[in-house]
Amino acid sequence: MNKDSLNPVQRFRLKEKEGRFRSPYFFLKVLLLAFFVFTPYLFHSFQIVDVVLKIIIFSTLVASYDIILGYTGIVSLGHVMYFGIGSYFVGIFMGKLGLISYGYLALAILIAVLISGVLSVLIGFFSLRIRAIFFAMVTLAFMEFTFILASQLRFITGGDDGISFNLPGIMAIGYRLGRFLGIEFTGRMTNYYLILLVSLILFLLMVRFVHSPVGRVLQSIRDNEQRSVALGYRTYLFQVMASSFASCVAAMTGGCYAIWVCYVSPSSSLSVSIMLDVLLMVIVGGMGTLYGGILGAAFLMITGAFLPKLQVLVAALLPGVPFAVRLSERWLFYFGLLFILIVYFFPKGMVGTAQEIISRRKGE
Amino acid sequence: MNPKSRQWLPKSAVIAIFLLPLLLISPKTYVTLTISGIAMGMLLFLVASGFSLIFGFLSVLNLAHGALFAWGAYISFSAFSFINQWTGWGGSNSIFSNILIFLLALVAAGIGVAILGVVTERLVIRPVYGSHLFQIFITVGAMTVMEELIRIVWGPNDEPMPVPVSFIGSWDIFDVVVSKYPLIAIVIGLILYLIVFTILRRTRLGMIVRAGVENPEMVQVMGHNIYRYFTGVFAAGSALAAIGGGMWATFVKSINPAMGGEVIVFALIVAIIGGLGSMTGSVVGALMVGLSYNYVAYLIPKGALGITMLLLVIILSIRPTGLFPEGT
Numbered sequence: 224m225n226k227d228s229l230n231p232v233q234r235f236r237l238k239e240k241e242g243r244f245r246s247p248y249f250f251l252k253v254l255l256l257a258f259f260v261f262t263p264y265l266f267h268s269f270q271i272v273d274v275v276l277k278i279i280i281f282s283t284l285v286a287s288y289d290i291i292l293g294y295t296g297i298v299s300l301g302h303v304m305y306f307g308i309g310s311y312f313v314g315i316f317m318g319k320l321g322l323i324s325y326g327y328l329a330l331a332i333l334i335a336v337l338i339s340g341v342l343s344v345l346i347g348f349f350s351l352r353i354r355a356i357f358f359a360m361v362t363l364a365f366m367e368f369t370f371i372l373a374s375q376l377r378f379i380t381g382g383d384d385g386i387s388f389n390l391p392g393i394m395a396i397g398y399r400l401g402r403f404l405g406i407e408f409t410g411r412m413t414n415y416y417l418i419l420l421v422s423l424i425l426f427l428l429m430v431r432f433v434h435s436p437v438g439r440v441l442q443s444i445r446d447n448e449q450r451s452v453a454l455g456y457r458t459y460l461f462q463v464m465a466s467s468f469a470s471c472v473a474a475m476t477g478g479c480y481a482i483w484v485c486y487v488s489p490s491s492s493l494s495v496s497i498m499l500d501v502l503l504m505v506i507v508g509g510m511g512t513l514y515g516g517i518l519g520a521a522f523l524m525i526t527g528a529f530l531p532k533l534q535v536l537v538a539a540l541l542p543g544v545p546f547a548v549r550l551s552e553r554w555l556f557y558f559g560l561l562f563i564l565i566v567y568f569f570p571k572g573m574v575g576t577a578q579e580i581i582s583r584r585k586g587e
Numbered sequence: 588m589n590p591k592s593r594q595w596l597p598k599s600a601v602i603a604i605f606l607l608p609l610l611l612i613s614p615k616t617y618v619t620l621t622i623s624g625i626a627m628g629m630l631l632f633l634v635a636s637g638f639s640l641i642f643g644f645l646s647v648l649n650l651a652h653g654a655l656f657a658w659g660a661y662i663s664f665s666a667f668s669f670i671n672q673w674t675g676w677g678g679s680n681s682i683f684s685n686i687l688i689f690l691l692a693l694v695a696a697g698i699g700v701a702i703l704g705v706v707t708e709r710l711v712i713r714p715v716y717g718s719h720l721f722q723i724f725i726t727v728g729a730m731t732v733m734e735e736l737i738r739i740v741w742g743p744n745d746e747p748m749p750v751p752v753s754f755i756g757s758w759d760i761f762d763v764v765v766s767k768y769p770l771i772a773i774v775i776g777l778i779l780y781l782i783v784f785t786i787l788r789r790t791r792l793g794m795i796v797r798a799g800v801e802n803p804e805m806v807q808v809m810g811h812n813i814y815r816y817f818t819g820v821f822a823a824g825s826a827l828a829a830i831g832g833g834m835w836a837t838f839v840k841s842i843n844p845a846m847g848g849e850v851i852v853f854a855l856i857v858a859i860i861g862g863l864g865s866m867t868g869s870v871v872g873a874l875m876v877g878l879s880y881n882y883v884a885y886l887i888p889k890g891a892l893g894i895t896m897l898l899l900v901i902i903l904s905i906r907p908t909g910l911f912p913e914g915t
Binding site: 277292298300349350352353355356357359360361363364365367368371372375376421488495502506553556558559560562563566567571 | 724734852858860
């Protein structure tokens with residue numbers, strides 16, 4: 224095949240295919256996947272498995288957010304809304320309606336994905352048309368609205384208390400299959416592998432989306448919107464497309480999260496503080512990298528899991544100093560500071576900065 | 588649409604929101620609701636106007652505005668408690684000393700948060716002028732830090748807000764119940780609106796700011812140090828938010844560190860409805876939101892927020908840039 228007759232997308236794909244199995248990144252990814260697969264065998268404590276699974280879920284969510292933020296260049300402040308919609312549909316079907324079966328679980332997630340897609344298209348259509356900055360404000364307003372809706376509509380959502388529920392068959396927590404390679408294979412394990420599989424598929428789908436022709440157009444819009452308009456693209460249609468795709472993925476991850484914790488409430492899956500976490504994960508990991516989300520999620524989840532222990536330490540070291548204890552309790556304060564500092568000094572995040580250093584070395 | 592009907596649309600929208608509920612609500616209740624709606628509108632105006640002006644002039648989407656609002660509430664709470672301990676004005680029956688202590692608390696909040704605003708603008712926002720993406724991140728970070736600082740300084744729990752004695756209760760005028768505090772809030776809000784409006788319309792400073800909203804580069808070309816005006820506008824917007832915070836806290840009689848988060852969304856909606864960067868727009872948008880919220884809260888208690896969102900969606904689809912153009 225003549226290389227010159229190919230368009231840039233095809234050329235990129237050809238190059239990628241040639242070096243696919245030779246690149247060190249490929250082995251890194253396989254290693255990471257292997258780590259995730261064997262985590263339940265490596266660590267027998269539930270706490271660690273829980274943290275690892277949350278890293279998996281949140282890195283998928285962050286990657287979907289990165290499609291909007293890093294690849295399309297528009298700011299959504301309501302992305303967690305779709306995550307919450309996914310969780311809530313699973314919660315409502317399993318808990319409120321009591322329709323505990325595989326079919327209804329799939330149906331719940333399907334409905335959540337559809338609603339998220341439609342909602343994001345609607346929001347996109349009437350806020351992206353004018354200025355991309357409107358999108359940030361309108362999504363924030365909608366998220367606050369759904370949050371209040373979820374905490375007020377007691378008869379459907381259970382209000383602030385939320386809904387806790389059981390899952391069908393082999394996914395139920397009480398399910399026991401028997402011992403397998405030294406650990407007991409419970410419903411938790413089924414869910415772990417199910418969610419890992421779903422997240423993997425979603426992640427590959429997103430990588431595919433970003434490298435597709437549509438993804439290329441999105442990146443061109445991010446880099447120079449006027450130029451893309453001049454090239455004849457209806458930019459806002461592409462932006463709407465990206466946002467609805469990302470929202471569908473977010474709804475799926477929300478469903479997975481609900482399956483793992485078997486509980487859904489406004490503060491655990493719809494609140495602004497989760498949005499802040501997701502923003503911080505994207506910034507720490509690096510925008511426009513997809514894989515950065517894994518690092519960002521890992522950083523935040525691990526610090527989030529171990530900070531309470533630090534707090535106990537401070538309380539033991541400085542007894543009777545309420546101000547110091549309060550200062551150590553407010554870990555969100557340090558996250559906020561970190562957030563500002565990262566935006567100043569490492570605006571590309573961990574993965575972005577690393578990529579920059581590597582490419583600079585190669586250039587020399 | 589021709590220009591005449593464009594000017595007509597916002598007015599008719601306001602009149603419709605004013606009069607439509609009369610069909611469903613009895614006149615006496617209507618008067619009570621209207622007064623509390625206007626009061627709410629005035630408080631929203633104080634928050635939204637600063638937000639809108641900062642966006643119009645600095646083109647910064649200041650998501651930390653809600654935290655500044657909460658800071659205002661907390662500073663006025665502390666100032667009120669401090670002065671009250673010292674003089675006992677808040678508990679006395681004289682309406683004059685009641686109003687004096689209330690105003691002093693608001694002034695303290697305004698000055699304190701204006702200083703905070705200057706620090707925020709200089710330290711946090713200035714390095715990222717021109718990049719919308721980073722501004723949003725930075726202001727989200729600033730919001731988190733400021734909110735957490737409140738939790739560190741004042742503690743994480745809700746506090747009851749002290750209210751001057753003569754502000755409690757209501758008057759009974761021809762069988763119509765008129766609460767006292769909303770009327771006071773309306774008067775203070777109107778005075779502040781007139782002050783801001785006069786400064787923007789009648790002074791040289793206001794002229795420069797209005798010019799800056801339309802075209803910052805041109806103002807710089809004319810030899811003005813626009814960054815100094817940026818700081819000034821940010822400080823003024825913060826002070827307005829702080830005064831709004833103090834008044835809001837007295838309205839709901841309690842304060843909590845996260846109170847800014849709920850209000851910032853209303854401010855956003857008001858600013859979008861009225862048109863970003865427009866003072867008149869903020870006041871009209873705030874009145875529309877405040878009134879419709881109160882009427883619907885009376886008719887369908889759980890639909891109050893829904894009507895606000897509906898208003899936003901309708902206005903955005905008819906007039907995507909808001910009711911009023913920039914700089915008016």
